[in-house]
Each structure stands twice: as structure tokens, then as C-alpha cells.
Amino acid sequence: MDETLEPIRQNFVDGMSGISQFWGLPKGMGAIFAVLYLSPAPLSLDELVEETGLTKGAISTNVRGLSRMGLIRPVTRLADRKDYYEAETDxxxxxxxxxxxxxxxxxxxxxxxxxxxxxxxxxxxxxxxxxxxxxxxxxxxxxxxxxxxxxxxxxxxxxxxxxxxxxxxxxxxxx
Amino acid sequence: MDETLEPIRQNFVDGMSGISQFWGLPKGMGAIFAVLYLSPAPLSLDELVEETGLTKGAISTNVRGLSRMGLIRPVTRLADRKDYYEAETDxxxxxxxxxxxxxxxxxxxxxxxxxxxxxxxxxxxxxxxxxxxxxxxxxxxxxxxxxxxxxxxxxxxxxxxxxxxxxxxxxxxxx
DNA sequence: TTTGTCGTTTAGTATGTACTAAACGTAGTA
DNA sequence: TACTACGTTTAGTACATACTAAACGACAAA
Incomplete structure (x- = not known):
């Protein structure tokens, strides 16, 4: 990832966290969605851990919530046990x-x-x-x-x- | 108040409390609004204390919030130092x-x-x-x-x- | 079977917040 | 002035919950 773009992305992630908790949702959800939304490719749980700084447990539960709401979508790759997720763009x-x-x-x-x-x-x-x-x-x-x-x-x-x-x-x- | 109607009112108050905290608002707000909405006449803070079981402090802050959102309206009576409130019906x-x-x-x-x-x-x-x-x-x-x-x-x-x-x-x- | 790599679940923790109780400020009244 | 009747504010408390750390279970590979 280009370092010039990083602060912009970080700022966006923070903003989405704010909206998230404003609407009564865990702010981790906002952060996860923001990261996925700005990612060109689906991300695994571990990559989300890396990008958000949350632990795997938190990612796991928040990702489930986001899926249930239809804000993100699981993506499975053949011959890959990892779960990947991508943001709903519609x-x-x-x-x-x-x-x-x-x-x-x-x-x-x-x-x-x-x-x-x-x-x-x-x-x-x-x-x-x-x-x-x-x-x-x-x-x-x-x-x-x-x-x-x-x-x-x-x-x-x-x-x-x-x-x-x-x-x-x-x-x-x-x- | 007719005792036959009391459980019905109480049930409604509980329901509104539930909605209230579901939308991320203090459930006391829902209760106060419910009581006012089902009251034929404006109520004072002390009457709200009586009806909701909350303390005056809680009533005071929640009433301010409800006013700010336009869900209830203060009613002043001449030669009466008490503040009365009524629910917005529109x-x-x-x-x-x-x-x-x-x-x-x-x-x-x-x-x-x-x-x-x-x-x-x-x-x-x-x-x-x-x-x-x-x-x-x-x-x-x-x-x-x-x-x-x-x-x-x-x-x-x-x-x-x-x-x-x-x-x-x-x-x-x-x- | 054992080992390693996943995601999930659980127990514990910290933080925010809605509440209670009580002190306070204020304005009418004696 | 003192007194009373208000609403507000503050200090403290209880509770909900989003998180961390770690144990756990499942599954594929060696």
C-alpha cells in the first residue's frame, strides 16, 4: 500500500468508526467495514486483525454481525481454508x-x-x-x-x- | 385513574422503554414519553416521578433530551412555578x-x-x-x-x- | 496420529453511561 | 430575613457491553 494514501485511509476508518457507534453499533464494525470497503480485494480475518488492530475474537464477532446485516459478504476460495470478506458496494x-x-x-x-x-x-x-x-x-x-x-x-x-x-x-x- | 386500564398502560410504557433503548436512547426517555403520551393533561416533574418510578434528577435530564428532540413540549401555567410537559402528538x-x-x-x-x-x-x-x-x-x-x-x-x-x-x-x- | 492453521467461544476486564441520592441554586412567600 | 417549593447539578454506583487473551474445536496435511 502506498504510504501517501495511508493517512487518508486511516482517517476514513476513524470516521466510519464514529458513525458506527453514533448509530448504536460497535465501533469495531465501522472500522472493519471501512477497511473492507477501501480494499480492492477480499480480506481474511488475519488481514483484518492486521489492518484494524483488533483481536481475532472481536473481528470474528463483528464480521458475523456485518454479514447478518448484509453490509459485507463472505468470499470463499477453493482450496483455501481461510474465510475472506468483501464490502457490499450496493x-x-x-x-x-x-x-x-x-x-x-x-x-x-x-x-x-x-x-x-x-x-x-x-x-x-x-x-x-x-x-x-x-x-x-x-x-x-x-x-x-x-x-x-x-x-x-x-x-x-x-x-x-x-x-x-x-x-x-x-x-x-x-x- | 381506572384500575382496569392501569396494566394496559403499564404494558405500553414498558414497550416504549424497550423501543427507546433499542434505538440507542435511554429507556427512561421511552417511559417518560409513554406516560405523557397517555396522559390527558400535562404532567409536572413530580407527577412523572410518581408515574415512572424514576428520581427527579433522571426525569430532569431525560425531559430535557425529549424536549430537544421535539418529542415533548413544556407547558407553563400562570402563577404556577411548576413545569409541565405534554407529548407531541404530531x-x-x-x-x-x-x-x-x-x-x-x-x-x-x-x-x-x-x-x-x-x-x-x-x-x-x-x-x-x-x-x-x-x-x-x-x-x-x-x-x-x-x-x-x-x-x-x-x-x-x-x-x-x-x-x-x-x-x-x-x-x-x-x- | 500428530501437527499446524484456521475460526469460534469463553472468561475476564475496562469503559461508557443511565441511574440514585443528595447537595445546590433560585425564586416566590411569610 | 428566614422559609419553602421548585428544577438542576454533582458525586457516586450499578449495569451493560465491546473488547482482550486464551482455550477450544474442526479440519487438512504430514
Whole structure:
């Protein structure tokens, strides 16, 4: 690697680490992704150890997380027991993958929690009428907001089939 | 408060706490917002202490954070030294406010970090040519992705002026 | 089988942070 | 002035978690 370019790369890696922990992810993830993203060839775990300064254990767990989110991709070479990884360069694909990940876990729980609360409230006659009505109203407003988010999210996840032209259309409306 | 409704409310509060810490925010924030959102009238700090079980200190700092994000709003009553707070019920307004908050802080730093890297790279002639070209290509791809995000984000922030019809249009395209 | 090279897992550690408890500052009230 | 009722700030604590170091398991080669 050219020494002139090294500080620039290092700065980029630091920046991505910052973003990473800003979004609540381990900063090692950001660093690993940054290194892979600026690498012309897939890298092995040991090479990542070399480049990031993290230990193999940390690399192992973070790499698994990044794979699960679709931000990096394992590359296997025949007759080579090492695992190699490369960065996903299609960010829209990565965004979809991340949304899919997050969606399933916690967001759904929140949505169904609200839905459950509403149906319980509607079932509980005999309680204070005005307060009950108020709670139902508030929760339904929240629910419709969640629905909008859900529509948006699942729309984005289907974005590959809709084609990149869709993104342009949306941006044109918003611009 | 009707005792029949209490467990439902409590369940909702717990759920919002969960979401809150899932998104990297203190779970106390979620709880406070939930309590305020389900309250017909604005609540004072001491009432929030009562409802959430947190101490006044924690309430104080979390309430400040929620205000800054635009998720709740202070309400002052004449001839009453207490501060009261109520939840923002326009979630789109809250989203805009949160985006504005996040945008300014870390995202911009990332964007300008990439831009800076690119211009440094373009200035550093004499270095390894093929690698330099590769880095520039990758960073420019990342930059255009950031630009798209930025366009989207600032568009959402201007969404009140564009009107709610815009949201409908966007969702129609995506649906 | 033994040996070496992988990735994974585990136990321990350090760091950040959200909280509690209590002191504090401030502004109305007697 | 002293007193009271607030919200804020600070010092300390508990807890979560991302990491290190090292043991472990799997697998291919000798």
C-alpha cells in the first residue's frame, strides 16, 4: 500500500468508526467495514486483525454481525481454508437488508404491543368511559403512524424489484 | 385513574422503554414519553416521578433530551412555578425535529470527512495510480449515497411546507 | 496420529453511561 | 430575613457491553 494514501485511509476508518457507534453499533464494525470497503480485494480475518488492530475474537464477532446485516459478504476460495470478506458496494441493497433485520426484531414487537393494547381496551367495557376513549384515540394515532413507517419500510425493501428509477421519482417529488 | 386500564398502560410504557433503548436512547426517555403520551393533561416533574418510578434528577435530564428532540413540549401555567410537559402528538413533526437534531451532529461530519478524503486524494498525484483511482471511485460512490440520504432527509424536514399530500404521493409510488 | 492453521467461544476486564441520592441554586412567600 | 417549593447539578454506583487473551474445536496435511 502506498504510504501517501495511508493517512487518508486511516482517517476514513476513524470516521466510519464514529458513525458506527453514533448509530448504536460497535465501533469495531465501522472500522472493519471501512477497511473492507477501501480494499480492492477480499480480506481474511488475519488481514483484518492486521489492518484494524483488533483481536481475532472481536473481528470474528463483528464480521458475523456485518454479514447478518448484509453490509459485507463472505468470499470463499477453493482450496483455501481461510474465510475472506468483501464490502457490499450496493448501499441500497445494504439498507434494505438492515431494515429487514431491524424490522423483524424490535419494531414488530412495538407494533403488536400497541395493537394488543387497543384490542384489550376495546374489550374492557365497564371502565371509565372518557379515559378509555382517550387512550384508544391516542393509541390508534400511534398505530397509524407505525403503519405508515411499516409501509415505507417494506416499500424500500421491495425497491430492487421496483427499480432504481423509483428512487429518482421519489427524490424528484421531494426535492 | 381506572384500575382496569392501569396494566394496559403499564404494558405500553414498558414497550416504549424497550423501543427507546433499542434505538440507542435511554429507556427512561421511552417511559417518560409513554406516560405523557397517555396522559390527558400535562404532567409536572413530580407527577412523572410518581408515574415512572424514576428520581427527579433522571426525569430532569431525560425531559430535557425529549424536549430537544421535539418529542415533548413544556407547558407553563400562570402563577404556577411548576413545569409541565405534554407529548407531541404530531409524529411527523417529531420525526423532522429528530432528523434535524441528528443531521447536524454526526452525519455531517461523516459527509465532510468523505468529501475531504476525496479532495485530498485528487490532490495527491505521484502516488500509486491504480490504487488512488480505486479509492477515489469507492469514496465517490459512498459520497453519492450520502448525498441521496441528505436529499431525502432535508426533504422530510421541509415536509410541512410541502404538505401532507406529498407523503401520500410518495407512499403511492412505493406501495 | 500428530501437527499446524484456521475460526469460534469463553472468561475476564475496562469503559461508557443511565441511574440514585443528595447537595445546590433560585425564586416566590411569610 | 428566614422559609419553602421548585428544577438542576454533582458525586457516586450499578449495569451493560465491546473488547482482550486464551482455550477450544474442526479440519487438512504430514
Amino acid at each position: 448501499f441500497y441493497k445494504a439498507v434494505r437488508s438492515i431494515l429487514k433485520e431491524r424490522q423483524s426484531s424490535e419494531f414488530d414487537r412495538a407494533v403488536s404491543s400497541v395493537r394488543e393494547a387497543i384490542s384489550k381496551l376495546e374489550a374492557s367495557a365497564g371502565a371509565d368511559e372518557s379515559e378509555r376513549a382517550f387512550l384508544i384515540e391516542r393509541l390508534k394515532a400511534l398505530q397509524s403512524f407505525f403503519d405508515a413507517l411499516d409501509t415505507l419500510s417494506s416499500a424500500v425493501m421491495r425497491l430492487d424489484s421496483l427499480g432504481m428509477a423509483t428512487i429518482q421519482n421519489v427524490l424528484k417529488i421531494l426535492k | 409524529f411527523y413533526k417529531a420525526v423532522r425535529s429528530i432528523l434535524k437534531e441528528r443531521q447536524s451532529s454526526e452525519f455531517d461530519r461523516a459527509v465532510s470527512s468523505v468529501r475531504e478524503a476525496i479532495s485530498k486524494l485528487e490532490a495527491s498525484a505521484g502516488a500509486d495510480e491504480s490504487e488512488r483511482a480505486f479509492l477515489i471511485e469507492r469514496l465517490k460512490a459512498l459520497q453519492s449515497f450520502f448525498d441521496a440520504l441528505d436529499t431525502l432527509s432535508s426533504a422530510v424536514m421541509r415536509l410541512d411546507s410541502l404538505g401532507m399530500a406529498t407523503i401520500q404521493n410518495v407512499l403511492k409510488i412505493l406501495k
